[in-house]
Each structure stands twice: as structure tokens, then as C-alpha cells.
Amino acid sequence: MMTRSGLSLFFALTVAAFAAFSCSDRSPVSPGSIEENGLVKLDLRLSKVSEQAIDKVLVTAEHPSMEPVSGALTVTGKTATGSLKVLPGKWRVIVDAFSGNTLCYHGEVGPVDVVAGKSTDIPSMKLHATRDLVADRIFIADTDWNELDRVEEGQEVLLVLVYKNTGSAEAAGWREEAFLDGAERGHTNDMALGAGETKRIGQKWTAVAGTHTVEFRLDTENVIGESDESNNTISLTFTIQPPVDLMAEKVYIRWSETKDRVDPKDLVAGCVVDLVLRCRNEGSADAVGWRFEAYLDEVLLCSKDDASIPAGKDWLLWCPDWTATEGTHTIKFRLDTDDVIKEKDETNNTASLTFTVRPAISADIDLIAEEVFITRAGENEPIDPNSLTEGDEVDLKVRVRNTSSSDIAGWKAQSYIDGEAYRYGEFSINAHSTTAIFATWTAVPGTHTVTWTVDTEDVIRESDETNNTAELFFTVQSSGPGKGIIAGESIDGVQLGFTKDQVIETLGPPDERDEDGDFWYHSGIGAWFDENGRTYVILAAEPYPGITERGIGLGTPASQIVDKYGTDYTIKILDEFPAYWYKDSGIAFSLDENNICVSIGIFAAGLSGPGGGIVAGKSIEDIEIGFTRGDVIDEVGEPLSIDEDGSFRYDAAVVQFDENNRVRFIMVVPPYSGITERGIWLGAVASQVKRKYGEDFRAEPMPEFSAYMFTYVKLGIAFMFDQESDICIAIAVFRPPAAKVAPAGVPSEAQETMRALWSASLNEL
Numbered sequence: 001m002m003t004r005s006g007l008s009l010f011f012a013l014t015v016a017a018f019a020a021f022s023c024s025d026r027s028p029v030s031p032g033s034i035e036e037n038g039l040v041k042l043d044l045r046l047s048k049v050s051e052q053a054i055d056k057v058l059v060t061a062e063h064p065s066m067e068p069v070s071g072a073l074t075v076t077g078k079t080a081t082g083s084l085k086v087l088p089g090k091w092r093v094i095v096d097a098f099s100g101n102t103l104c105y106h107g108e109v110g111p112v113d114v115v116a117g118k119s120t121d122i123p124s125m126k127l128h129a130t131r132d133l134v135a136d137r138i139f140i141a142d143t144d145w146n147e148l149d150r151v152e153e154g155q156e157v158l159l160v161l162v163y164k165n166t167g168s169a170e171a172a173g174w175r176e177e178a179f180l181d182g183a184e185r186g187h188t189n190d191m192a193l194g195a196g197e198t199k200r201i202g203q204k205w206t207a208v209a210g211t212h213t214v215e216f217r218l219d220t221e222n223v224i225g226e227s228d229e230s231n232n233t234i235s236l237t238f239t240i241q242p243p244v245d246l247m248a249e250k251v252y253i254r255w256s257e258t259k260d261r262v263d264p265k266d267l268v269a270g271c272v273v274d275l276v277l278r279c280r281n282e283g284s285a286d287a288v289g290w291r292f293e294a295y296l297d298e299v300l301l302c303s304k305d306d307a308s309i310p311a312g313k314d315w316l317l318w319c320p321d322w323t324a325t326e327g328t329h330t331i332k333f334r335l336d337t338d339d340v341i342k343e344k345d346e347t348n349n350t351a352s353l354t355f356t357v358r359p360a361i362s363a364d365i366d367l368i369a370e371e372v373f374i375t376r377a378g379e380n381e382p383i384d385p386n387s388l389t390e391g392d393e394v395d396l397k398v399r400v401r402n403t404s405s406s407d408i409a410g411w412k413a414q415s416y417i418d419g420e421a422y423r424y425g426e427f428s429i430n431a432h433s434t435t436a437i438f439a440t441w442t443a444v445p446g447t448h449t450v451t452w453t454v455d456t457e458d459v460i461r462e463s464d465e466t467n468n469t470a471e472l473f474f475t476v477q478s479s480g481p482g483k484g485i486i487a488g489e490s491i492d493g494v495q496l497g498f499t500k501d502q503v504i505e506t507l508g509p510p511d512e513r514d515e516d517g518d519f520w521y522h523s524g525i526g527a528w529f530d531e532n533g534r535t536y537v538i539l540a541a542e543p544y545p546g547i548t549e550r551g552i553g554l555g556t557p558a559s560q561i562v563d564k565y566g567t568d569y570t571i572k573i574l575d576e577f578p579a580y581w582y583k584d585s586g587i588a589f590s591l592d593e594n595n596i597c598v599s600i601g602i603f604a605a606g607l608s609g610p611g612g613g614i615v616a617g618k619s620i621e622d623i624e625i626g627f628t629r630g631d632v633i634d635e636v637g638e639p640l641s642i643d644e645d646g647s648f649r650y651d652a653a654v655v656q657f658d659e660n661n662r663v664r665f666i667m668v669v670p671p672y673s674g675i676t677e678r679g680i681w682l683g684a685v686a687s688q689v690k691r692k693y694g695e696d697f698r699a700e701p702m703p704e705f706s707a708y709m710f711t712y713v714k715l716g717i718a719f720m721f722d723q724e725s726d727i728c729i730a731i732a733v734f735r736p737p738a739a740k741v742a743p744a745g746v747p748s749e750a751q752e753t754m755r756a757l758w759s760a761s762l763n764e765l
Helices: 500-507 558-565 629-636 686-693 749-764
Strands: 009-013 040-047 056-063 066-076 079-086 089-099 102-114 125-129 133-141 156-165 171-180 183-193 198-206 210-218 233-240 246-255 272-281 287-296 299-309 314-323 327-335 350-357 367-376 393-402 408-417 420-429 433-442 446-454 469-476 525-529 535-541 570-574 577-582 587-591 597-603 653-657 663-668 698-702 707-712 717-722 728-734
Touching: 040 056, 056 079, 079 089, 133 210, 133 233, 156 171, 156 183, 156 210, 171 198, 183 198, 246 327, 246 350, 272 287, 272 299, 272 327, 272 350, 287 314, 299 314, 367 446, 393 408, 393 420, 393 446, 408 433, 420 433, 500 525, 558 577, 558 587, 663 749, 686 707, 686 717, 698 749, 717 749, 728 749
Parallel strands: 367 469
Antiparallel strands: 009 040, 009 125, 040 079, 056 066, 056 089, 066 079, 089 102, 102 125, 133 156, 156 198, 171 183, 171 210, 210 233, 246 272, 272 314, 287 299, 287 327, 327 350, 367 393, 393 433, 408 420, 408 446, 446 469, 525 535, 535 597, 570 577, 577 587, 587 597, 653 663, 663 728, 698 707, 707 717, 717 728
């Protein structure tokens, strides 16, 4: 029998015997059997069970003055049978039918007068389906019902309740109410939920910063009889963070006049500097109307009211033109000192720097680096530096004069060989005297420059700061081994920077010329020429017999190369095999699969080499696409300036960031000296780029700069050329397909970005 409340069960209670009955039956009962202790055995039978699977039936007999008696019936198919033993009296009989642990049906009958030995009539019992409304879960969603992990102030959201009916019958005609922070937010009447059904309901809300509690209540008027009335209410407490976070990131010092950064250890009393804070608004809304203060040794040095930082921007705040005083100091910056900005993190508004300023020395003192000269090691007599041969042990000396009437101590001097720092030390000198300081060196072949600088850390306040450096130029002759290859200089007399005619004068006409016009000789020597027709790379391959100035030749194992040249190299992959690229020495060694040297190349010291400087779609030097701002600073230091769009600007590079503050675009300009992984550098011509990268590029004019671009969208690299000379003046990398291919006549994203950065560069100049 089907009703609105679900399938019904009928229950017949008999004493000792059961008689079949219909829905309206009154069941005749035979006398109850008398058990020991005066108990009467009641035989029970449940029949006409519905189609719903019932696997457990519990029966309880209750009496006003006796303990209740309970038992479980045995369920077989659609019938459940069993018995209870009770004392004579008037009993109410209660039946609950379960499917698993879910109460599906319930019924009661009585009181029934149970008399030992007498027949009695027990009315038929109808079991009713159960209902149970459950407030199951609360979550916050967007207006499309997608659950949110984070909600910002001002965002339109839904406060969502998931609710269900775990009973076996429909629950209809009840009321739901929603509350936010104790105030009613809304309600719904005449709610309905089918047996086993789950639904959701939401309340629209514009998020407000702070901590809130949302509560939902079901069947608030208690019109539904339920198997469990305790699970109709649920609440959720949550916090909405404000969209602003001021961050005091780093304190540093710069010269007031030039704005160049200064190492704090270089400060002496009397220096005029700016004390600078780099800070950031890590929020999605502008932070305006707040105050910052800077304290030097706990005394207010400078402040500003009504400060502001746009959303997502880095910013600089500073105390200008501080005249340094002797001693140890601490500068501390504090943001939002009046706490007018409500932030998601209030603990990162302070940054400080402790530094020491050394005392100044009288301005009449003058240290002069008079001349650099060379003596044999341990001797005093100067020698002709151009008479040196490979392997000579010599002292590189500088004569220093103190013209003042005071002794000078605690100043440092640094020697350099070919621009590389060599020896460093601290010295003293008496008043009105001259002294010589030196560094011992083993001569190596080639042309060299020795430089000495005194008072390198500028601790001496001098009347003339321009005479602290002296240099000496000379050439060391090879003693035999290694005269063929000189790192960063020449191979068999062919020098870097030679014209084609000079190469021919030295080696004769080339045996072969490739499509780029480069020379190749059967002796194993190759000469590569730049756009100006001068050698920029010289190679030695089989069957070349010569060796380097350090005794390395073709066929040498990699381990011996490292023994002679050290570990300061970068591994490049050339023709599928590794090469040891000694950037600072100007020499590279290509190895085969057995790590044996198969070719040697020389180049101008500092050249990054293939794949080292610029890698399409990935990186330029140590900056990679996808880096955070912090990553960039960690790799290459603080930017010289920050553009309005947040781009970092360095001496020869600009780094632009996306909306997530990750690197999306890197551009380099002269004097950058690196090359791409296919051998293109600033100064290459357009035809060379096409030979190396192919014809799959987008040609884009930039007439406002008298320039044009080749954009290789699929590779993630773009080249900008001077319109008159076709010489490359800028190179940029990006992650493909970040610069989308625009329709014909419409500028690409790469072109628009490069145009903006180039325009900003010109404005800065």
C-alpha cells in the first residue's frame, strides 16, 4: 500500500498464536502460555513488510510501573517473528524497523491488557515511515556556486548550506532560517525534502573584513516529527582578510648625490647619504593615508604623513641627505605607525639595518700611488717588464707616498692583473715618507696590465682622491710550450680582433670559407668573424698540433684541463658533447664522449658562450622566466631603479613582471656582452639572426625608434634592429606563447612590451 509518507508496514501482536489479518483486522488471540515466575510469553509476528529492505526489527513493551522489556525479531524475507516475556498487566507495544543503522519505520499500540490464561484482542498496528532533517555542511562559494578557498573584502559570495533528509519519508511544509553574526539573514517557508534527498541553499553576501559566524536552522517551527531533533542547526565561523598588506622588505644606504648603493662598511664620518627602505603593498587594493617613521638610534629622523603605495607595487621610502657620524648606528623604518591600514599581516611593517661609520681623517692627508714597477722575486732593483718570459718569479710593486705630516694606518691596497683582483692587504705609512708594497707573481705569456689601488675602502679623507691608482702595461714572452694558443688572445699569431686581411697575412688564404664568411684551414685552425669583419672566436681542432700557454692540447683528458685551469668553468653542450667554458679566461675546451679534448676555442674574456647568456623562452644570465622579485634580487642584486609598472631596471637589462609578480619578459641592451644559445649577440646583423634562427618569425616595424623587430613567438625570443644598419640593438626573451600571434597589422604582445620598455629606457636617458 503506497501513501504520501512512504510504504507502510503492518504489525500483528498475538499471545501464543498468530492469525492472518488485513489492514483493518482485529486479531483474535489464544490464551497466553504461563511461564515460570509468573511470566506470560507473547509471540510476535510482523508481516506485510514493504518493498524497502528491512534487516532489523526491535520491539519494546512498556508498563507504567514495571521495567520495559525489549527484544529483536528475526527477519526472514518479508516476515519478522519473535517473542517477549512479560508479567500480566497493561502494556504499550513499540516497534522500530531499520535498514542498516537507519530507522525507517515506527509504530505503537496499546495499552494491551495481557492476562495469563485468557484470550485478548490486540488491535492491528500500522508502522509509519520516519523523517530526519540534517544540517550537514556550510561553505562559502562564488555566485556560480563554486566553493572558495579565499574570500576578499568586497567580494560577492554565497553562504551555502548543504542539508539532507536521512529518513524514509518526505519532509514537507517546514521553515529554514539563516543568521549572520546573530542577525537573521533570510528565511524560506514551505520547504520540502524527499526521503534520502540532499539539497543546498545559499544566502548572498558582500564580504566584509573581520571574523563572522553564519548559522542555519532547519524546521524552526518544529512541524516535522523526526527521529533525531538535535541535528537541525549548524554554524561556521570564518575570517575575511583585508586586501592590503604593507611589507617593510629591506633597508639599504645610497649616496645622496649619485643614488648609487653604498656598502655600509665603506662609510666614513662626513659622508652624505640617503637611508632607504624598499617596501611593498602585497594587497589587491591601494594603501593610502598612512604614516611612516624612521628612527636613527631610537630618535625620529624623518617621517611622512598621508603616505600611499598602489596595490601590488614595490616602493622606496627614504630619509635624504644624512651626514654620517662616527660610531655604530641602527636605522629602523616603521610603516603605518597609526595603524590606520587593516592588514592581513601586521607583523611585517618594520625593517632595520645596523651599520658602523668609521672616523674621518684630516683632509690635508694625501696618499699617492706613484708608479708600478717589477723586480725579481725578493729583490729591489726594477727590471724591464717586457723582458719577462713565461715562468719568471717576480714581485709586482707599487711605490706609495704620504705627503702629509701625519702617520697613516689602517688603509688597504688591492692589486689587479688584467682586471682580475689578485692580492689584497692592510698597510701603514709614516709621515712624509715613501714605501713600496708588492705581490709575488709567476709570469704567464701574453700582454698584461697590472693595477694597484691604495685606500680601496676610502677610509682616508684625502685632499686629492684621484691619485690612488697606478698601472703598468707589459708583455710576457712564451718560453716554448703553449706558444700556439693564448687564452683570450691568439692562436698561432692570429689575434682576436684581426681583420680578414690580417688573418690571411698571418696564415695565408683559407682552405675553405663557409656561408657566414668564416675561415677554415687544413691545419685545424678556424677563424669566426663578427659583423665588422673582425675575429671574435678562433678555433683549433684536429690535426692542430699546438698547445696552450698552460700545456693543454688536443687529446688531453678533462681532468688535466681542470688541473691547469681550475674549476671556475661552465659546462656548455656543443654538438651534443660538453665543453668546459672558462668565461673569465677567454678559452673553452670541447670534449668527446670519453671526456677527451677534441677542440679548443679562444674568445674575449667575459663572453658568456652558447646557452650561457641568453636562452630563448627561458632566461638571460641568472634571471629566469617565472622568477619572483625576490629571486631576481637574490641573483643579481637590487635594481638601479623601478619603473612605474614595477619593472626592475639594471645597467644593461630590464625585467618585467606579470600580475602574479613573476618574471614574464627580460630585455638586454648594450653594453651587455653575452650571446644566445645559437651564437647571436648585440651587434649581430639581421641576416645572421635569420641564418641561426630561421624564417619563422614575425617582422614588426617600430618607426618611432627607427627600428624593427624579428619576433620568434614559438621560441620565446625577439630581436630589435637599427633600421639603417640592421644591427641588433636589443634582445628579449619571454615564455611562449606569452606573446600571442596577433592578426596581420596588429602589434604582437612582445612588440608592445618591447616598445614600452624601450620608450622608458629613452625617457630615463
